[in-house]
Each structure stands twice: as C-alpha cells, then as structure tokens.
Amino acid sequence: MAGYILKRLVFIFITLLLASIIIFSITQFLPGDVARIILGQFATDTAIENLREELGLNRALHIQYIDWAGNFVRGDWGNSLTSKLPVRPMVMARLSNSAMLAGMALLIYVPLGIILGVIAALKRDKWPDHLISGISMAFVGLPEFVSGLLLIAFLAIGLQWFPANSSINPDSTFLEALPFLILPAITVSLTGLGYIARMTRSGTIDVLRNDYVRAADLKGLPAWQVLIRHTLRNSLLPTVTVVAMGIGWLMGGLIVTETVYGYPGLGRLLVYAIQRQDLPLIQAGSMIIVAIYSFSNLAADILYGMLNPRIRVGK
Amino acid sequence: MVLTNSSKKQNEPKISRLSAKLKRLRRYPTTLIGFSIVILFLLVAVLGPWIAPYKYTDQNLAMRLQPPSESHIFGTDQFGRDIFSRVLVGSRDVLVVAGSGTSLAIFFGMLVGLFSAYRGGLFDEIVMRIMDVILSIPPLLLAMVILFSLGPSRLNVIIVVGFLYIPMVARVVRSVVLELKTRQFVEAARLRGESSLYILFNEILPNVLPHLAVEASMRFSYSIFLVASLGFLGLGVQPPSPDWGLMVGDARTWFHQARWVLFFPAGAIALLVVGVGFMSDGLRRMLLPGGVSDV
Amino acid sequence: MFDPNTASALRVDQQDGKYALDARNVTVTYNTDKGPLDTIRNVTLQLVPGEIYGLVGESGSGKTTLARAIVRYLPANGHLSSGTVKLGGTDLLALTRKEMRSVWGSKITMVHQDPGASINPAMLIGDQIAEVARVHLGMSKQQAQARAIEMLSKVRMPDPESVAKRYAHQLSGGMLQRVLIATAIATNPQLIIMDEPTTALDVTTEAVILDLVRDLLKEFDTSVLYITHNLGVVARICNRVGVLYTGEIMEEGTIEQVFKSKLHPYTRGLLGSVPRIEASKKDISLCAIPGFIPRPDQLPAGCVFAPRCELVEPACEEKRPPLVEIDSNHQTACRRWEVLQHDADAASGVCPARVTEDRELGDLVLEARNIKKYFPVSGGLSSFWKRDRTVVKAVDDISVRMRRSFTMGIVGESGCGKTTLARCIAGLEEATSGEIELEGEILPYSVAKRSRETLKKIQMVFQNPDASLNPQHPAGVSVARPLILLRNLSGKEVRNRVRELFEAVNLPENYIDRLPHELSGGEKQRVAIARANAADPTLMICDEPISSLDVSVQAALMNLLVDLQESKGTSYLFISHDLAAVRHLSDWIAVIYLGRLCEIGSAEDVFVPPYHPYTEALLSAIPIPDPDIKQDAIRLRGSVPSAMNIPSGCRFHTRCPRKIGEICEQQEPPWRDVEKDHRYCCHIPVDELRSLQHGFLQKKIAGSGGDE
Secondary structure (H helix, E strand, O other): OHHHHHHHHHHHHHHHHHHHHHHHHHHHOOOOOHHHHHHOOOOOHHHHHHHHHHHOOOOOHHHHHHHHHHHHHHOOOOEOOOOOOEHHHHHHHHHHHHHHHHHHHHHHHHHHHHHHHHHHHHOOOOHHHHHHHHHHHHHHHOOHHHHHHHHHHHHHHHOOOOOOOOOOOOOOOHHHHHHHHHHHHHHHHHHHHHHHHHHHHHHHHHHHOOHHHHHHHHOOOOHHHHHHHHHHHHHHHHHHHHHHHHHHHHHHHHHHHHHHHOOOOHHHHHHHHHHHOOHHHHHHHHHHHHHHHHHHHHHHHHHHHHHOHHHHOOO | OOOOOOHHHHHHHHHHHHHHHHHHHOOOHHHHHHHHHHHHHHHHHHHHHHHOOOOOOOOOHHHOOOOOOOOOOOOEOOOOOEHHHHHHHHHHHHHHHHHHHHHHHHHHHHHHHHHHHHHOHHHHHHHHHHHHHHHOOOHHHHHHHHHHHHOOOHHHHHHHHHHHHHHHHHHHHHHHHHHHHOOHHHHHHHHOOOOHHHHHHHHHHHHHHHHHHHHHHHHHHHHHHHHHHHHHOOOOOOOOOOOHHHHHHHHHHHOOOOOHHHHHHHHHHHHHHHHHHHHHHHHHHHHOOOOOOOO | OOOHHHHHHHHHHOOOOOOOEEEEEEEEEEEEOOEEEEEEEEEEEEEOOOOEEEEEOOOOOOHHHHHHHHOOOOOOOEEEEEEEEEEOOEEHHHOOHHHHHHHEOOOEEEEOOOHHHHOOOOOOHHHHHHHHHHHHHOOOHHHHHHHHHHHHHHOOOOOHHHHHOOOHHHOOHHHHHHHHHHHHHOOOOOEEEEEOOOOOOOHHHHHHHHHHHHHHHHHOOOEEEEEEOOHHHHHHHOOEEEEEEOOEEEEEEEHHHHHHHOOOHHHHHHHHHOOOOOOOOOOEEOOOOOOOOOOHHHOOOOOOOHHHOOOOOHHHHOOOOOOEEEEOOEEEOOOOHHHHHHOHHHHHOOEEOOOOOOOOOOOEEEEEEEEEEEEEOOOOOHHHHOOOOOEEEEEEEEEEEEEOOOEEEEEOOOOOOHHHHHHHHHOOOOOOEEEEEEOOEEOOOOHHHOOHHHHHHEEEEOOOHHHHOOOOOOHHHHHHHHHHHHHOOOHHHHHHHHHHHHHHOOOOHHHHHOOHHHOOHHHHHHHHHHHHHHOOOOEEEEEOOOOOOOHHHHHHHHHHHHHHHHHHOOEEEEEEOOHHHHHHHOOEEEEEEOOEEEEEEEHHHHOOOOOOHHHHHHHHHOOOOOOOOOOOOOOOOOOOOOOOOOOOOOOOOOOOOOOOOHHHHHOOOOEEEEEOOEEEEOOOOHHHHHHHOOOOOHHHHHOOOOOO
16 A cells, blocks of 8 residues: 555656646747736837846746746745735635635535435436436536526525625635635535536446345345445445545636636636736646645545555455 | 348348337436437537527627517627527537537547557556646646637637547547457457457457447537636637627626526526536447446 | 265155245246246245255256245346245245345345355455344344354354454455355354355365355255256255256256156256266267247247257147156156156267267377466556566466367366466467477467468467457458458358358358347357358367356357367367366366466376376366266365465475375476376376275276266
C-alpha cells in the first residue's frame, strides 16, 4: 500500500508538472500583449517595452516558465493585473468559499444519491427504478446554468423562498453565508445526485447478481443483514471512489454555478480573470483546481484500497 | 463476404433480432422518449430555417420582451427578436458544434485507443499517461483556458471539444481492445498469419463498434453540456448567433421581468440533454452484452 | 471405502418412516413472454436421513431449478405450481417468507458451485460462519466465533484460527469450498443441498472434498441432495441417484442398480458418452447421444427423450411414459426397459472402436526441446527500471516429441503450464528459451516471425467456444480466411472447400452464414475444428477443446477428432485436465506438474504402475463412473505451490505422499526408465515403486479392453 501511494504521488507530481506546462504555455498564446493589457490601449510603445522588460517578458519562454513555476512553488503567485493585489490571499479566500459550497453540496447529494440508487437497484425494472433512473439521467446531463437559472426562476423569484443572488461578502462566515448557499448547493448537487444514484444503482445491481448475496439469503440471515453486510458493503465500494473523485469534479461544476449566482468562489474568480485577461490569476486559479482534482483522485484510490480487503490485505 | 448466394437467409435472423430488441425496448419507455426527442431535434435542425416564422436576426425594438402570443409563440427578447425562431435555428448550432466535436473525439480517441492497446508495452504506457494528464484537468476549465487563448469561435469550440474528449474515448476503446486482444479468435487470426492491420480493423474493430456507439452517444450528451456552458460563459459561439447557451446567458439580465426569455432556450437545452441521455442509455441496453441491466 | 449395499439397506428399512426430504410431484412453472412454461414436471424426490442422493443431468436439465424450488428460492417469474415439499414432516409450502428464512441456513443449508463467488469478499471468513450460528443458534458473538473455528477444524482446515481471520481472496479454491461446507454443517441441518460443489476444483482437490463430505455425514445425521453433471462423482459418493432430463426424472435407483442395469436409454447414453480411463480409442468409441436437449417450450408430446432415442417406436411418441418401478427402489421412465434389460449389448453403452488397425509409429513431426517460458511478474512502467525481476516459471524445461498421425496427450492440474507449453509451440507465446523443431526446421518463437509454410502446418483449437469465433463474422468467414491466406485459394474454390470442411465436421451447409451466437457450444467448437483443419495442418493443438461442454457433446467431438485424424493423418497435441479424455484419445501421454514433466510414455503404460507418485495421486483421485472399480485413496495435501516460488529438489516434494526423505527436498530427481517407452522423474527406483503401487487399470489393459 505504501509503495502504491508513493507511486501515485510521483505520478501526481508529473501530472502537476505537465499541467503547469500546459497552462503556462496556453496562456502565452494570449490574443493581446500582457503589457498592453496592463497599460491599456493608449499606452506608448516605449512604456510597453519598458514594462515588458520589467516583467521579464522578453526572456526565453522556458526561462519565464521556470521562473514562474519556482515562484509558484515558493508561494509567490504574483499580483493580479487588474487589482494589483497579491494573488495568493485572493485565491485562498475564494477557495474557502468554494469549499463551503462544495461541502454543502456533498452533504446534500451523497446520502440522497446513495439512497435513491439503492432503492432503484432493489426495485429494478419496476416503476421506482424507472422513475429514479429517468430523473437521475436527466440531472446528470443538465448543465448547471440551466438548472440554476430555472431554480432561481421558480424558488427565488416565483416562490421567494431563497435569495436569487448569492454575491455575498467574500469574507462572510458560514452562518452568514448559509441562506445564500442553499440554492447554489442544490444546483451543484443535481448533477452529482444523478451521477451517484446511477453509480450506486449499477454497483448494487452487480453485487446483487453475485453468488454470495444469494448464499447469504440462503443462510437464512434477516433481510436487512443481507442488504447491509453482504450487499451494500460491497456495492458502495465503487461509490466511495466516485464521491471522492467527485470533489475534484465539483470544482468544475462550481465555475458555472458560482457565475450563475454571483457567488464569490474560486470558479467565479476564474471566469472573472479570464474575462479580464488577468494572467497570474488564471494561472494560479487553474493550478489550484488541477491540484485539488489530482489529490481528490488520489484520495479516492487510497480510500478504495483501504476499504477493499483485496488490496488492503495481500495474499 | 457472402459465401453462399443465400444472402436473404442471412438477413432474416438480423431482422428478427432487431425486432426482438425493439420489443424489449418497449419495457423501457425512457429509451423511446429519448430517441423521439433526438429525432425531433434533428428534424428541427434540418428544417429549422424553413419552419421559423422570422429571421433569427430580425430585430424589432418596438416589440421588446413581449410575452408569448399568437404572433410570437415563445415571446420576444430584449431586441424584439422572435425567440421561437431563434430556438429553432439555434438547434442547428448546438447539434453541429457538439456533433462535430464528438465526431472528432470519437475518431481520434478510437485511433489512439486501438493502437495504444494493440501495440502495448512502453508505447501504450506513455500514451495512456499523457491521456491521464489531460484527464486530470477539469474539462470545462481546460476548455475555458484554451478558448481564452485561441479566441472564442465556432471552429475553436469544435476543436476544443474534440480534443478534450479524446482521452475518455481512448480509455474506453483501449479497455475493450485489451480484452478482445486476448480472445481466441484474435489468436486464431495470428495463427493463420493475418497482418496486424487486418486483425485491428477486421477482427477487433467490428467488436469495438457497439461500445463506440454507446460512448459516442454519451460523449455527445457531455459535448452539448460543455458547448452550452461555454456559450453561457461567453466563451463559445459569439452573438448574434442564436446559440442556446448564449441566449440563456443573455436572459440572465432580463428574466426577472420576462421569464420566457429564459424558459424556452433553457428548456430546449434541458430537453435535448435529457433526450440524448435517455437515448444513450437505450443504446447501451441494445448494443452491449448485459447492457439491459447496467447503468 | 464406501459400500453401496448398506445404503440400499438403509433405504428399505426406512421406507415407511419419515423422510428427511419429501418432495412429491413437483412442477415448476415460469412465466415467460410466450406464456407459462413448465421447466420441472412432476418430479418426486424422497431422501431418507443420512443418505446422499445424487441428482445428475446435463446443462438445461433443470437440476438447479429443482433445488431452488425445493428451498423456495426461485426467481420472481418462477413458482412451484403443483406438488408438495416436506422437510422432516414440516410442509415448506405452507410457510411464510419469514418462516422460510428461519429454515434456510438452519434446517436446509446449501453449498454452491463456485466457492470463490459464494463467499463475501469483504467479510472475514470466521464472521461469515459465525453469523449463521448467531442467527440460528442464538449464540453470542464469542460463542459463534468459537463455533466457527470448531467447524473449520471439523472440515480439516489447517490452522482454523488464522483462517477465520482471513478474507476469501487469501484462500485457495479447495479451502474456500471447505469454508462453505463448514458453514453448511454449522447448524446441524436436516438437509444439505450441494450444487456442483467440486466442479470448479482440480481433480486432486475434488477427491479430498468428496472424502470430507462422505466422512462428515457419518458424524452429522444429515441428508444430502448432491447435484452434479459428473457421473463419476455420483458413483463415488452417492447412495442413490436420479437422472434428470429436461425437467423430468428418467431413471432413479441405487448406484448399483442405475450404473449396472441402466434401464433408460438416456442413462445408457450418458454413460456411453463418458470416456473411460480403462479404455482408449483403440478399444471402444464413445456413444454420443444424437441431437440436442429440446427447449422447454418445444417439448415432444410423448417421451421427452424420444427424438434422440435409438429404441424409439411410435407408441413412445404418443404420451409421456410414467416412471415404473422395476425393482425395489429402481424406477425408469422408459416404456421399453425390458428390451434394455435383456439386451446386454444395448445396455452396455459400448460402441465399437473407430480406429480400425494399429498404426505404425510415423516419422518425427515435432520436437520441442527444453522449452522454458518465464513471465515477469510486475507489469507497467516499473518493469522498465526494476532490476530484480521475479518471474513465474510457467514452463520450466519441458521436452516433447511428436510423430505423424499421432496424439500426444498432456495432463496436469490447472496452472501446471500445459496451456503455456502449447501456446509456446504454436508461437502465440514467445518461449524464453528452448528449441522448437517442426519437420526438421527450427521455428522462430513468435508466430509473427514464422513463415506461411510453418503457419499452415500448426493450427489450434481453443478451449472456450464462445471466445474462439469472432462474434461479428459468420461461421463461414472464419473457416474461409485460412483458405485464402494460407492456401491461396480463390473465390469459388474457397466456397467449395468451406462447404466440404463444414461437411467434414458434420455441420449442415446453411450454418455457413450463421453468426456464432446462433450456434450452440458444441457447434461453435465444430466450426473451430473446421477452421483449424482448413489449412490442412500437420499438427493440431487442442487446448481443452471439450472441457466446457456437456458429456454427450464432448463424446461427439472426441469421435469427430478421432475420425478426422484417421482420414487426414494429422498429429494432435491434446491438452486436458480430464485424464479419461486424454487416455481415450492419446497414443502418448505426458504428465506435467508445476511447469515440468514428471512422467511420459505410451498411453498404455503411463497409467499402469509403476508410475510417478503424482500420476498415482491423479489416478486415484479421478471419479470413475463405475462402482466396480476400486481406487486407492491417495490424497494430496495442500495446494499447488506458486510458480513464482518453486520448491527445491523435487518440485512435488511438498505434497508427495511417497516422499522418502531429505533427498527429495535437496536434489532434483533423476529420470528413470520403466520400459522402452515409459519414463518418470522420481528418486524412488522402478522396482520399489512397483512393489508399493497397485493400480486398478492393470488387468483391464492387459485384457481385451472395453469388456466388463
């Protein structure tokens, strides 16, 4: 197991390295010149040239990359081009907001998705299954901006249950933020809910087909024991991975949801940065998301290994 | 190759198999719904400009934000444009962009998966690690960053979608090929000296196709998701194109006063996505062994 | 050793007493798209306490459905539509679902076919036995754990305490099956249903498990319903047997009665289909049953076996014949049983040999010298930089020679390397070292580097019929490709030749256009044989070609292989774990253990003592469908060691019942010649082994072969 984790860490390192190269080089293809973006359209060519020199933009690309990556690792993420403020505290503050939203969403969709998935599997090919499978299929495919705006239209504007806008003060505490979190959390949850429900359903159906479930039945164990000890213990194993991996994948979903609700999270920040062509912000935000993505995948694998005796205990 | 002249006979079981599958499908209403929706949208995409009562760019500021009525059954938007016409014509955008992106991904993903799995060894290892790295960046983020640099345009969206989904297709194809490669009919082909290309394209590929079809339908659904999201974020197709995502994005400013501006394009996206999803489930049931029960 | 006579006495005594299981006139109906379908019809099973009742039948006979109906565990669309099921006087059909749960696991327990799949992979072994004790015996957690360990020692599990704390993947198949048996006896049930419990196991492990079952029953007063397709297993451990065919009992009686008098043509057919360890293709040929098991929705109106029966007469096809009692306990559903009773020949199930004359040994075709195949263990990127590679020595220095028109049989248990050896010779696996010489030419290891001429000469028939044909290609295409590639035939010639090849394997012409999923397992294998034959190979490698098929289908395929060899003079390398099949087909037999030969010789000699202790163990383990043959109970301990970590000295020493001392652990054994054509590899000299071993085949082979 330890060797396996080490191997995965090495792989994550390589991934982050390659991802940083990809992100760095893609952002070099910017349509405009960075110096011109900073100084505005009307700056003189000399001023731009001076700034380019100052920012080190005239150096060879690989030197610029090494410089950037080195600073990034040391924690110096540069200053935002638009607000001139240091990037790191900004990204970190937004990250914690996103984490709040993601955590809330996880609390909603994981238990619900599992329950619905198990029900669908147990009632396979009967109406509850058709209903749950149909709804979860619909949820999986629905883009967050569609479900988000529809929720706003119905629940916020129509019924006035929740605020339509979640553009809270970025430094709000959890309790202050809570009422503003509910709608965005539901929005993010829908996709996750559909996904978890489908995975749980198929995992449970697979396990139910196994001989050992039949054997457990024929051992005369009470039905709940057969379900929990023999079926769910095995069938939820893949779900665990899906949940853990979903944390990284949530980050992607947050980009759109936060934009819809104007919620001050990392995703909203990234969209803003892209619209403003704020290079350091884009680079830092993307790297953080990639890192979270990679580490949640690692967490998924480790968790799976720990829960699965086949991997935890060797021959 | 037809070895006897009784090609009719050969077709009979195929037809009966198909009808048996269709019969089984009746038990899955969602699949029928899915196929119907997709066919409906395809028709709309082809015939849209002819059905549309107005030109999608026709502005009429006197008729701004009119609720649905007889003359504008979906109402009008902030420029007085007919939303019904825009939704109809917009279906073409979504289907063409998402469809082309999916086709690119399927084609290249298939090639990568086939060769990587068949060659095996170090080649496979390196190719798959590269795929893993691409997969380790959330697709929407990567799409945003790439489009941000390339500049948003229809062609760029297609290229980005195609590129982003190559790894997923390649993974699926690779795992199927790896399994097929060990099957004994492939070994029998090696034993009679078939070339690698023959084995790859005549023995293995036909057995990958059903998986590829299911994968394509799933990728298509994801592509619509991605294309619409990019449109919404303003990184996809640019105005005044009647892209649904773009329309929903614009509607954000107006839907407090005129909900129909949001409902119809959002509803169209939702309907199409759900339809493709149901169709994809149905394809899985029909084409893959054991698919009747699976996800 | 088991004595069937006490069993029948037991039965007669208790005739009027209480049955352990009394299932009468059971009919099972499934609701299908085409309406209700009776898959089990009017079957009566009555088991007295302490007996082992064997229920035999081929796939599709309904044996598992019947068992499931008895325990009321049918799928949702099936139900027991008429009949009664009583367990020790309790009417099971009157019980509620909940009451039924208290019967399961306490009064009726089950042992399933695939032990690996029947044990929860995420739960400790001990907990899985203990939970039964807790639920049904009301024990506390500690008591139940103690019970679990007690049961594990009852099934002779080595080190039960530690096994209880392990997971399923840490145990071998044989050990897992013991765990299932331990669970089944933990509540001292009235009835244990065993559904093919040894089918997934190797023959030596099977023998140990069968012994265990038999011994345990002496201690526990339990009846066993033993379901199997293997007539040999029935003969080994059952008291009585019922032969099931398409959901009806064809014949029922004690082992003696059924195996000796065989008063139903189906029983006769089944027994005639099974190859015999005591007779080769030169003595007899197998009597395959023509036709197929009818589908349950297409049953004939009369006797269900009539369409395949040689004795059929018009009256048989009019109405279903009832079971008639011929002798005490002996029943048959055949109207014409008297014919069978009086026609000894018809009842013997022996068909004349297909091989007409003794062939001269042909010239040397293939010589494989010192073949080794090592697989690296670790895969992936790490194997590119790792220096210390552990290897699996799948084949470790094996040499074989084959002659023209000659069959070399290779036997050994799963994982012994027999398939790898064959694949190395075929070039599908690149040998690590050694030489493969075909008709005087040294062959490259890889099939990709071999010339077209060579490819033509070596063809292969694979084990799994489902995987051996491309599901997307019509059967004819599979057969046509080698003709085009290797024999340069063109359009019309190909068509004609394909037709001939189909005819040669007894497939009708219209099968040419069928896709594999429209063919049965046996038919697919015929197509595979036709494909292998298309190139007119000198050597045909048959890797367990019949193992996954029913006995009657196996028989037909073996006959086909014999016929094809007779007409074409092909040499076969026939690989199987089934000693009797190998004995039947082979002229020469090689026994492999853990990647190395331990004995080789002509088929007549190898199975006659003196032989290698491993061969001896194999022979005493195989279940023989003849209650008259008495085998020594030589059993192997433990399981086959890992090929990554091969024991020193003689690699068989860890399990050898005849180990003589340290020499076995330290020195590689020498080859010893028994006769000109028979050698084995062991530290024990020929004469000493001869005095120790008494084989059961000696006399039969010395005599005229197939006679009883």
